[in-house]
Amino acid sequence: MHRINVAEAAPQGYQAVLGLEKYARTNVERTVYHLVKLRASVLNGCAFCVDMHTRDALAEGESSRRLFAVAAWREAPFFDERERAALALTDAVTRLGEHGVPDEVWDAAAKVWSERELADLLIAIATINVWNRIAVTSRTQPPLDV
Template identity: 80%
Template sequence: MSRMDMGQVAPEAYQAVLGLEKYVRANVDHRTLELVKLRASMLNGCSFCVDMHSRDALDAGESSRRLFAVAAWREAPFFDERERTALALTDAVTRLGEHGVPDEVWDAAAKLWSEKELADLVMAIATINVWNRIAVTTQAQPPLEV
């Protein structure tokens, strides 16, 4: 059972995060966006978001094979170069440590993504990390029946 419904308790804050979500949905390639959301949610241990984004991606036509491989994307042959740089950036931003995002990760992404695309990708990664932190903190649970 969830600790609280953030949308009920702090609706203005929830709507602000939802505004970020709407922005990234409109500005980041849907297929890449779902991979990024799934990867960050896996790293953050957010079962609510892993479930939601797996189902969303499947509903949008993504293959289950690629979705399962997100957990081991570095070894999997199913992702193109842009997706790989997006996943690497997702890992670095989500696991943001003492030294930030490594130059090699940033530089690889910057080679393949325009400055605007890269800015939007960073916003997408930041947004899913906000959602993950809300869901994990409040112990949001995925529905048992869908």
């Protein structure tokens, strides 16, 4: 059962997060953007976001094979060095825990992404984690009629 509609209850807060989303969508490579959004959503168990980002990626031409492999990206041969670095950073940022982002994860990302690209990627990862937490906490469900 859906708990709350954050967009209605706190429209200014919702618009602020939406602003981050629009920035990330505009400034991160589309393929990587979709992979990052999907990976964080899988890790956070956000059915709404997994559904939405999978559908969006498919609509923009991403292969279903690569999307399925996001769940096991470390073992899958379908991702290039930049995508792997972005996925590793997504894992580390999403699972901050007590240890933060390990230097080896950051250094691998910094090797293949410019400072600006890293900043934009970090904003995208942080933003999907905000959306995941809103959707999971509010029990937002994916639409059944799509």
